[in-house]
Amino acid sequence: MSAETSLRLAHIGHAYFGRTVLDHIDLAIGASEVVALVGPSGCGKSTLVHIAAGIVEPLRGTVAHGYRRHAMVFQEPRLLPWASARDNIAYPLRIAGRGRRQRHALAEAAAARVSFDAVDLDKYPVELSGGMRQRVAIARALVVDPDFIFFDEPFTALDVALKRRMQDLVIEASRASRFSALFVTHDLIEAARIAHRIIVLDANGDGIAGERPLPGEPGERDDRVVFETVQRFLRDDPLFRHIHDVDERKLA
Numbered sequence: 001m002s003a004e005t006s007l008r009l010a011h012i013g014h015a016y017f018g019r020t021v022l023d024h025i026d027l028a029i030g031a032s033e034v035v036a037l038v039g040p041s042g043c044g045k046s047t048l049v050h051i052a053a054g055i056v057e058p059l060r061g062t063v064a065h066g067y068r069r070h071a072m073v074f075q076e077p078r079l080l081p082w083a084s085a086r087d088n089i090a091y092p093l094r095i096a097g098r099g100r101r102q103r104h105a106l107a108e109a110a111a112a113r114v115s116f117d118a119v120d121l122d123k124y125p126v127e128l129s130g131g132m133r134q135r136v137a138i139a140r141a142l143v144v145d146p147d148f149i150f151f152d153e154p155f156t157a158l159d160v161a162l163k164r165r166m167q168d169l170v171i172e173a174s175r176a177s178r179f180s181a182l183f184v185t186h187d188l189i190e191a192a193r194i195a196h197r198i199i200v201l202d203a204n205g206d207g208i209a210g211e212r213p214l215p216g217e218p219g220e221r222d223d224r225v226v227f228e229t230v231q232r233f234l235r236d237d238p239l240f241r242h243i244h245d246v247d248e249r250k251l252a
């Protein structure tokens with residue numbers, strides 16, 4: 001794998017209880033590239049992220065990565081309820097055996113990067129709002145200095161204004177740290193703000209239906225460009241025709 005490739009999925013296929021949910025997936029993500037993954041509900045986006053991150057063993061195909069260290073951010077922040085925000089952020093460092101003083105210093109620096117107020121670091125998850133909890137989750141991802149981050153619909157549960165602020169945090173962090181990312185979202189505006197490229201999964205699990213590059217760099221596109229790009233996708237581009245089709249029977 002070339003030094004420029006951060007993640008490569010080749011011929012990935014997967015099934016649950018004999019039912020195929022993904023097949024023929026080939027995808028390469030470059031160094032410092034942010035790829036948004038979209039597709040109708042239930043088409044296998046989370047499964048693909050879990051396979052790419054090594055959490056689920058695929059039935060077919062191979063996963064190769066050139067990154068050193070990855071982190072994950074999920075839709076639910078998945079914080080330890082008995083630990084303070086500081087200890088939640090520092091948790092991966094504790095697992096890695098880092099000393100207390102260093103853990104705390106790095107956790108405080110990571111909290112500052114996501115504008116999490118230092119006065120709230122001693123609070124427990126139950127005392128934090130949904131947005132603050134998700135900031136803690138992002139800080140916990142950043143604290144290990146990852147060069148790849150998997151995001152699985154991290155902002156779906158947040159209101160519109162908060163979502164936008166969180167997207168800005170991710171854009172800023174990715175520009176500063178130059179990590180690569182695979183970012184699952186239902187929201188094309190979010191994809192068009194955050195990513196370099198949008199990948200659309202086939203609605204019936206048969207590979208990648210297509211992909212589209214996005215103009216310029218994330219963080220440099222103004223709202224008009226983002227809005228017009230998404231409008232064009234939805235109005236004129238057959239690739240995006242099915243992404244909001246949901247057949248709940250298939251999800252059971």
Ligand SMILES: Nc1ncnc2c1ncn2[C@@H]1O[C@H](COP(=O)(O)OP(=O)(O)OP(=O)(O)O)[C@@H](O)[C@H]1O
Pocket residue numbers: 016017021039040041042043044045046047048250251252
């Ligand atoms: N652990 C599991 N066991 C059995 N079936 C599963 C499991 N995880 C997912 N599925 C099924 O596999 C299909 C794909 O699920 P997955 O969560 O990967 O899709 P998704 O595109 O991320 O969905 P959504 O957009 O609704 O989050 C769905 O039909 C789901 O019910």
